[in-house]
Amino acid sequence: MARFIVIESLDGVGKTTLVRNLAAALGGIAMSMPGPAIKPLREQIHTVLGDARIAHALFYLAIAAAEGAKARAAADAGQSVVMDRFLASTIAYARARGVDADFDALLPALPRPDVSVLLTLDEDERVRRLGARGEMSVADIQSLDPVFRGVVMAELGARCDLQVDVTGADENEAVRRVIKAVGCLPAGL
Numbered sequence: 001m002a003r004f005i006v007i008e009s010l011d012g013v014g015k016t017t018l019v020r021n022l023a024a025a026l027g028g029i030a031m032s033m034p035g036p037a038i039k040p041l042r043e044q045i046h047t048v049l050g051d052a053r054i055a056h057a058l059f060y061l062a063i064a065a066a067e068g069a070k071a072r073a074a075a076d077a078g079q080s081v082v083m084d085r086f087l088a089s090t091i092a093y094a095r096a097r098g099v100d101a102d103f104d105a106l107l108p109a110l111p112r113p114d115v116s117v118l119l120t121l122d123e124d125e126r127v128r129r130l131g132a133r134g135e136m137s138v139a140d141i142q143s144l145d146p147v148f149r150g151v152v153m154a155e156l157g158a159r160c161d162l163q164v165d166v167t168g169a170d171e172n173e174a175v176r177r178v179i180k181a182v183g184c185l186p187a188g189l
């Protein structure tokens, strides 16, 4: 049974909420990239890394190696782990920002999830939700560019095991759709 589950998507699809709700439904733990300890420092780290796009990709890869190892260990010990973004996002965003590195050569050395799910949402609805967030991040704005979005979605689609569309789904229905697609059992069953 899948215990280390990765959820990937563009920004604004509802990934973070879904990760939290799915982890609760499975009686498991929610994790995120780059993780709560790094998140407050992220802007500072981006400033230090500057224009070197490969540096940003390597930063996220290092975090994926570290957080992925923790997730893998917890899953191997019998816990369900739901991770908000992982290697597919790291590679997809690096590619969309023009980094031309052989990421696939590194994959065998990195922790592997049991299943990765690409969450999709009707694009008009996604744009509406991003707008409703108030201030958009640089990444949010980049995801509105059709070329950028196309590269990210092509990479995510090629690298995820499953795709689940959550258009028209409320929070609970989104969890049900993912559980059905993954075939994992909610807590208590």
Ligand SMILES: Cc1cn([C@H]2C[C@H](O)[C@@H](COP(=O)(O)O)O2)c(=O)[nH]c1=O
Pocket: 011, 033, 034, 060, 061, 084, 085, 086, 089, 090, 091, 093, 094, 139, 140
């Ligand atoms: C996790 C991760 C995020 N990102 C970018 C893409 C997201 O739009 C942005 C914010 O991610 P977040 O919404 O999951 O916090 O950071 C990368 O470029 N590489 C990565 O490995």
